[in-house]
Amino acid sequence: MKDFTNKVAVITGGASGVGRSLAFALGRRGAKIAVGDVDKTAMAHIAEELAAANIEAIVEHCDVTSVDSLNALADAATEKLGGLDLVFANAGIGAGETGAMWDYSEKDWQWCFNVNVWGVINSIRAFMPRLVAAGREAHFVVTGSGNGAYVILPDAPIYTASKATVHAITENLHYQVQAGGLPVKVSALFPGPHVVDTGLFNSGRVRPEALKKEVEGNESGINSVDDMKKMAAEYGIEIQTTHPDEVAEMAIRGLEQDAFWLLETTPETDAKIRARADMILNRTTPVPAMLG
């Protein structure tokens, strides 16, 4: 897609972080924006900021764990903004787990899979039939994570497992639209190349009451990118970060080329991908990869 003028872009989890940056980057290019989110405070802020930037937008309460909620977002975007051209299945959370996975609360697994995995499945079920029926150029973009898609970092097993699933779903969706000769392009967005400075590490702010932890003792102690930097510094590791605006610009450059991989890597990331492929080919016993 080369021209975003008057295109309607729906962004789940669009009130903060990567989704918020996508909203502004696309809005500045003339797109109309439908943000769906559950964080009322962030929603109120972005609604004001989009209006101040003269970007035509709606900001709707939408919980991606419910397909009905996503259908309502799709209806609102169609009725109020006039169509659906780009869908970003972007909402995601980090469960903040730590320690042995057999001690995790079942509710940590449920919350993370409900949002990260079912959020994507529900988005596909709500939006894909509409994009297919419209029969015109459209993009369906899923925000995944390199952690799960091409490396398995050892620090957040629930998140990693959810994002491994998300990538399998995204790649399959891409194969299915290709096989069907459909005008919908599917892309996998990987925020990076470094840790992206967003609210992901403070996801507990939007954790539903019904899925609060049952078991104490599995808090990671990391509630922000700054916490992560401090903890890494104790081990002599310096963590670099990426601003979410850079991720949005990278994503748009890829969409302009109809690219599947919306992915920017560093030489270190490339080395990890190669090392992982070599490990499998050589049947080497896995050793934990480090964050970088």
Ligand SMILES: NC(=O)c1ccc[n+]([C@@H]2O[C@H](COP(=O)([O-])OP(=O)(O)OC[C@H]3O[C@@H](n4cnc5c(N)ncnc54)[C@H](O)[C@@H]3O)[C@@H](O)[C@H]2O)c1
């Ligand atoms: N930050 C990173 O380094 C990083 C790296 C790789 C992938 N990602 C992915 O990027 C995506 C965006 O996250 P972010 O980093 O911008 O974090 P963020 O917390 O700033 O943004 C996530 C948004 O999703 C919303 N959300 C949470 N639960 C929801 C639900 N049930 N329904 C609707 N919205 C919900 C939150 O309110 C928030 O606005 C996520 O899928 C995340 O896994 C982030």
